[in-house]
Amino acid sequence: MSLLVIGLVLFFGMHSISIVALPVRDKLAAKSEPGWKLIYSVVSIVGLVLMAKGYADLRQVPTHLYVPPLWMRPVAAILLLPTFVLILAPYFPGRIKNLVSHPQLVAVKLWAVAHLLVNGTLADLLLFGSFLLWAVADRVSMKTRIARPVPGVPTSRMNDVIVVVGGIALYGAIVVWLHEMLFGVRPFG
Secondary structure (H helix, E strand, O other): OHHHHHHHHHHHHHHOHHHHOHHHHHHHHHHOHHHHHHHHHHHHHHHHHHHHHHHHHHHHOOOEOOOOOOOHHHHHHHHHHHHHHHHHHHHOOOHHHHHOOOHHHHHHHHHHHHHHHHOOEHHHHHHHHHHHHHHHHHHHHOOOOOOOOOOOOOOOOHHHHHHHHHHHHHHHHHHHHHHHHHHOOOOOO
C-alpha cells in the first residue's frame, strides 16, 4: 500500500501546486518554464508509475469495503461515455467547451465516480477517491484563479463533431481492447 500512497502523494502533490501554492508555481515557472515543466513531468511520471505499481500490488490481496450491485455496471458505462468527449473538448474548442466549465475536470470526476460505483476495494477507494477529491478541489480553486490556456486548434463548430466522434471512438477502443490489455479487466466481460 505504501507504493500506492507515495505515488498518489507525488502525482497529486505536483498537480496541486497551483491549488495550494500558485505564487510558488508561478515563481518557479518564471525562472525557467522548460525547467519547471521538466521537474513537473518527471515527478508526475514517477508518481504515476508508483501509483500504478502500488495499485496493482494492492489488488493482489484485496480488502473489500463494499460490494457494488451488478446493476451499477451499466450506470458506470453510461457515465464513462461523456468522459471521453469531455477529455478532448479543451483541445477542440466549440460549443461543448463553452457549455461545460473545465471539461477535463468534469471528465475526471465522472471517471472516478463511475469506477467507485463498480469497484469496492481499498485500492479502488484510494485511487479513484483521490482523483475525485483532487478534481473537486481543483475545480473549487478555479473560482479564485485564472486558468492557464490549453493549446488547441482554433474554435469551430466542426470541433464539436470531432470531439463527439473522437470521444466515442476512444471509448469504444478502451472498452473493447485497451482496458483489458492495460489493466487486465474487461469492462463488459
